[in-house]
Amino acid sequence: MNREIRILMHTHWDREWYFTKDETKVLLRNHMQEVMEFLEAHPDTIYILDGQSVMIDDYLELEPEAETRMKQLIEKGNLRVGPWYTQTDLLLVHGESVFRNLYYGIRRAEEFGEPMLVGYAPDTFGHASQMPQIYKQFGIESTFFWRGFSELKAEKSDFLWKGVDGSEVVGVNLATGYQGAKYLEEEPKELSQRMKKIMSVLDNYSASNARLIMNGHDQMPIQKNIHHVMENIKQIYPEDTVMISDFESYVDQLDRDDLEVVTGELTDSKHARIHRTIGSTRMDIKLLNTDIENNLYNVLEPLAVIGEQAGIPYPHGVIEKVSKILFGTHAHDSIGGCNSDKVNQDIKQRLLNAKEMVDTQIELHLRLMTLGNKETGNTIVVVNPLPEKRSNQFVELDMLTRTKGFRIFDSNKEEIGYSVISQDQEDAGLIDRQVAARLLDIKVYRTKIVLPVNEIEGLSARYLTFEEVDGEKEEATRKSDESIYNAYGKLFVEDNVLCYKNEQTHAIYSNILSLENSGDAGDSYDYSPPVNDWVLNSKDCGRMAVEVVKEKHYQEMHINWELDVPENKGLREKKEANLKVDFQAKLRLYPNDPKVYVTMNHVNKTEHNRYRAVFKTGVQTDEVKVDGYMSTQSKPVYNEKPLSVWEKDKWAEKPVSIETAQSFISLKDKEAAFTVYTKGLKEYEVLDDAIHLTLFRTFSHLGQRELVNRPGRPSGIEIETPDNQLIDEPFTFHFAFEVAHDHSEESHSAKEYLTPLVGYQLKEFNRFNINPRNTVGKTSFKLSLELSGLVVSSTRLTAENELFVRLFNPQNEDITLSLPKAAFKATPMERKEEEVNRLTLAPQEIGNIIIQN
Template identity: 65%
Template sequence: MSRDIKILMHTHWDREWYFTKDETKVLLRNHMQDVMDYLEDNPETIYILDGQSVMIDDYLELEPTEEPRLKRLIQSGNLRVGPWYTQTDLLLVHGESIFRNLYYGIKRAREFGEPMLVGYAPDTFGHASQMPQIYQQFGIESTFFWRGFSELKAEKSDFLWEGVDGTRIFGINLATGYQGAKYLESDPKLLSERMAKLMHVLDTYSASNSRLIMNGHDQMPLQRDIKQVMTEIEKLYPEDNVSLTDFEGYLQGLNKDELEIVRGELTDSKHARIHRTIGSTRMDIKLLNNEIETKLYHTLEPLAVIGERVGIPYPHGVVERIAKLLFGAHAHDSIGGCNSDSVNQDIKQRLINAKEMVDTQIELHLRLLTMANKATNNTIVIVNPSPEKRAGEMVSLELITRTKNFDLYDESGQQVDYVLDHQQSEDAGLIDRQVAARLKDITVYRTNIYVKVDEMRGLSARYFTYEEVETKRAEVKQTKNAMIKNDFGQLFIEDNQLHYRHKKTNRVYHNVLSIENSGDAGDSYDYSPPVTDWVLNTQAEADLSFTIEKTALSEVIKLTLAFSVPSNQTERENKQTTARVEFTGTCRLFENDPKVYVELNHTNTTADSRYRLVFRTGIITDEVKVDGYLSDQLKPVYLSEPLAIWEQDNWVEKPVSIETMQSYLSLKRDHQFNLYTKGLKEYEVVDGNAYVTLFRTFSHLGKRNLINRPGRPSGIEIKTPDNQLKDTSFTFNCAFDFEQIETQNKQANRYLTPLIGYQRKEFNRFNLNPRPKVKLDDTDVTLNLGQCVVSAVKCTEDNQLLIRLYNPMDQPDTLTLPEGSKRANAMEEPLQDVKEVTVKPQEIMQFIIHQ
């Protein structure tokens, strides 16, 4: 039977790695000029531009007059672009970032021609189990990838990939890699040897007569002698057909009915490295990225929806700019942190720029909302960024006042109680330059408080007021009794350890939270235990000092955990501990809330180390429930099958049982533990203990012969001293409880989408005029979404309200929507009218809601 040898010409374009994005922009200009010249001279040729539309923008930034020429080649089908904006990581970033990356990638490609609707992700370190549905929502029915496949998934590399919701698309593992046929030799003898190796692999794994030859590599120039090479291949295989192709051309040779079905994540590391522990590399970058994503999707966009409704124009351009700055940091190398120090510095600075934009736009919207309340200058606005009703929740609020003391009042004039968290005095001239310019000497007080809000409708704002007073508030009660409590449980200190008593079951969780320090002999791709390790834990070695404060609304333990650890790997090997490290922070309980809210602050002083939170739950189970992209899923605690065979089967990397979540994990047997995190995504469960990595430090971009990763280095062996994170300060946030619930995903979403509070301040960095057309709005847009969870609340480009939601539960849920609502696709285009809709388990839906 003759084979169809299909040659796909492409380049893989890492925008940055051990080289910077500005270096590759200059190289891209030369590359595109060469490619376009060749395609114009050879109009039968197809060239794949790595599936990312950002290459259009990067090229036209330097050659704007070439846009018509580029457009002609895309419209003719010679040059294939999209669907991604950038080649993103598919496990570590926010689920909304995946949607927006595809949205902006397809949108930009459409401006030049038909986008390539193929889920091309050649070098990504694993693929989330919700990707088939996400792809299909954009009209994408296939994915082509390299990393994550093994014969434990299927015998053949062409299969049907079934996502967590049951959606099936074509899954094509590039068995010889995206780079397998790079620089094909024109010499007949050398080409024969090369092709024999390629064809052997493809004959083994291909599920049809087609053989996909990937002719490209990282920043590889187009192979100009490809026609000569094809002539030689035809001589080698005279009974086979040889042609140039695109991905769609390869798919035409597959028969769905003959393909195996593969389910779940694609994270096996037999043929290509997955780097399961890259989730804790450069945690300063990862936490900063998570902060921006959370503010953009959970705060700014819903806040801007409220603003648009009352007359504040929706900031489409600002949102797009922030998103594209994020996408530039979301490539697998970029967000992975596996780069040279100079590149990581550049990524961090771009994220800092994005944070400045998102913070400023949030504050601008909130200031304009407070200025719309013309009754008083002493205005506080409370905003619910969720389309669902919220009740009895706490809002964090910062006030700047001339007096240390103040009272709060709601709309009806009733005084509102609050919890003082922190207060400091400062010079108003450092806030507002007009104060300094007028040589005024004004001391103000910056105060952080928690306020309980009784009820808020969906996507609504309420207006409180404050009054500066001289009368001192009742002092916060401090006690030597080493315990805080609420109606759900007690957190107490005994024998230098934290313990928790769950009130309903009376079960005590001894040493419930501690911090572990161990060695790290790995590199920027993988944690690796040292040959000689020494693991230390605060449960035995730490000094725990604390104070306790109690009010009617909140009780808090303010603590310091200090313990001695090795400064570097040499000290660890010699069992020396010359570094004294501290974690300071709070464990807080609110009334009517089962969660223990934890905040820890730390400045790193040690090298070659890994730090993890350890939650001692006592729950021995084989599986853990976590959230993935817009979904719930169960993951095994231990990868027994791969770990049983990886050495004798010559896997390129040990499949360690360290996994990725988005924002929560839950363990359950006869009792239950739920953990919610902000940006901490790497976890391991061992013997009833849940370990969550805080950060790790190491010395090189790549190393060879790691314990869990034999052989060559990943990347290159260059020193990266910045990866030791010396003097880097961190703030870690999480919350946990022991409640018997199934709605962890919804709880996690609320944890990441708190109520927003903002004071109209007397002193500001910038002056604003109030917008006269802004009018306070009393429209009720509260939605009853049942068990479904909101992923996005935003305006479409024509300023209609779009809600993206999903059902993380095992049972379908039926929703009733307002009159005039429409189903929408992932490109936010309206489809059919809808009044009542059933959302299947793990299903994602978009709606345009009539306001």
């Protein structure tokens, strides 16, 4: 065979891991100096800059005078950059984050030359089934990766990967890894032995006569003697062609008609570890990331669209800054949490900084919108961030008044009733320093309320007024050992377990929600059960103190779960539950909503533990329906095929039946359906009729060897990471569940759950003083689309300040959407295509539209 030995020179650049991003920035400066010198001396050479454009920014931050030199090499094609901004995880982050990562990565690369439009994701821990469509929307026709492939998918490592919507891209599994030909030996005998091993693998898996030799590794400097090495390779394989190549040329050698077709997620762990349980590592970081993503994509961006119409400039710079901070934490190691303690501390601090920026911009926008009311300072604004009309909604408001009591009025001066959640007295001088500076003693009341909103147009703001009054709002009735209920169901406690009665079917769900405690002998990459585990459930090891609150607009059950658990692994081995731990849960019902909304607080006190929320669904099924990136999919409850062969075929890790969802997990049989909605809790396992949702886990090392579920070497390095025990870490978990639910509506319900109405009161006392803008007035802007089953992913303004909407079809049939005037199909790069008045999306298809002002 006359083979084409294609050497691809690259470096894989983890920005942080057991080293910090600041360390790698310094190393990158040295690395790029050597790379550019080499490419200038060898103009026939191509070098891949790991598929992430952030390396441009990191390098030029320290050596800005090199920008022209770098640009010349990129324009000539010697240096290849993009399409990603950073090498992102492809299962754990928000789907919008994946889109924006590619958007900013390509846009930055285009400033220097032609971007590398290849879905290069060499070290990512698995690949979502929606990626082929996402890649194709950006003009990317191929993806190269290492982890996630097995012969259960295809015999050859070159194949066609068909996404959940039917989109196809060429998939290339790097059979010898992205590091397979690192530091190639120059000495002929050693080189011959090394190449023999590499070529034997590639000869077995390659689908054409091309052989991709990946000459690079983590932070590996460029191999300067590569041309001498190539001459020696030519001596070893005189009948073959040896060349320096790129990804695109390799794909050109493949005959698409002869390639096998692969479907579904790429998460098999035969040849490389996927770390299927990394979704519960460092949940403090993951929950913080999800909170920022939700506030950025579901609140700030649509709010800023409405604000732009009211004369408040759209915060493009803030959004880009926050986005890039997020992307810097989205690499597989970073968001995975599989780092040194020092790096995790840095990641968490950067996320806290991003959260401050997002939350402050949201508050500023809402405040500027209320300042536009010239009639009275007593203004409340309620915003619908979704571009569809909503009915029978409730909004939570934080009110700050001088009096305990107040009245709220609509635009017709009609009073609106509300319900109090809590009320506390505060010193105004601790809020507004001007009060303290003037030595004023002013006490104010902070009151959290639930306010009904009968109807509100899409992407619009509604203005209300309030009046402070003497007297007190009647306190809600709080009693022990009672039930709460609405038209859909009744929650009650019986025999130390939480129960639910479905008022439509009269079915009783006993122990519908409980807490599970078990051991964790794993590391930052993987949960692994102890050899002798002791699994405890709150039904048997705990007690429940119950109090209920009944108000007109909501009912709430407060449960203090006290569990007896082992404090550490030694006590678990002895089966000694020496420690009492508390979980404080609030379960809320609204009158016209079938969901049970749960907020749970906990401060961790245990080591080497895993905690899960367990939902007893009463549904027995072999399939579970979940959402991925802007899609729905069915997954097997039990990973039967891989689990039947993994030990015999010596897989790199056990393909456990623990999976990842984005925001909902749903089970259905002929009789009933049960759905769990989550805010950031993405790791689940279905056992019998119970959904186990991981809350968090704790462990002691970055990497450990010979785990029950992962035999052999450690992943990462064996350093202690005591921060991963999360001792004294406060957690707040948000999720909801629903029984007897129409199984076709989960995606829309999940979007509504993650995008509640936003309310804000113009307050008398604030941390910062701002001037009202003369241009700000009450906005009449609205956009109410008849979605007919489509779900909106994002609503924002483009760089040209045109309205951009991304939506998707989670259903199993085509859906057509009528559009307003001046609407255009668009690319995710914000480029308009043809003008349309209707948009039809096939099942699981993603659509992008731009609507001109």
